């Protein structure tokens with residue numbers, strides 16, 4: 501394996517990542533050194549924060565174009581870098597009246613920003629950056645942005661908000677939630693009815709789910725392909741919460757082919 505060292509950058513406002521356990525999980529499965537670093541965004545200076553702000557996108561139907569961010573947006577980003585826990589109020593799609601209220605970032609633009617920030621790195625070091633910022637990527641097939649839980653390559657990004665918001669909940673949930681909203685009711689009763697079927701903010705199951713995303717990132721960097729078509733494999737790229745929980749919690753292992761690749765890495 502050409503990767504000798506993996507650096508994990510923590511997202512302290514999401515303790516459910518359980519980053520020390522995650523480091524042990526990686527060391528148990530791959531012969532690499534694992535280092536845990538603080539939140540990547542903590543020490544950005546003003547001009548760096550401004551560059552990061554420029555990776556925000558505001559319209560899911562328009563591919564992001566370069567723009568000069570307004571002062572209040574840069575200020576918000578500055579606060580966020582110091583204390584990421586303030587993000588949570590702004591990312592819950594179900595609470596937003598309009599999707600444009602949700603704070604979103606172009607995932608590939610953010611990755612470019614992070615790559616420039618890292619500047620000096622060895623080829624054998626893989627950087628995995630956790631954030632609760634919601635990363636999205638523009639899909640040419642339907643001309644809109646979609647939330648993304650993981651951006652592979654190096655540096656890789658794992659969006660804890662993306663894990664919760666990007667894979668879809670069941671159709672039944674959305675239909676019932678819409679019915680409640682149209683009657684002016686909140687959706688708490690619907691969420692209660694579907695409890696456990698999907699991940700919620702600060703869900704205890706996040707740690708296990710994140711192991712799967714980390715495997716996808718490492719496999720991408722070893723083999724050039726991150727995802728597996730089989731649901732019975734932790735490398736499956738789940739589009740539904742149901743499938744995500746199935747692959748990562750119920751099955752919780754790799755398919756035969758990918759297990760063989762993993763065994764060869766030790």
Ligand SMILES: [Zn+2]
Pocket residue numbers: 728729730733734735754755756757758
């Ligand atoms: Zn597989």
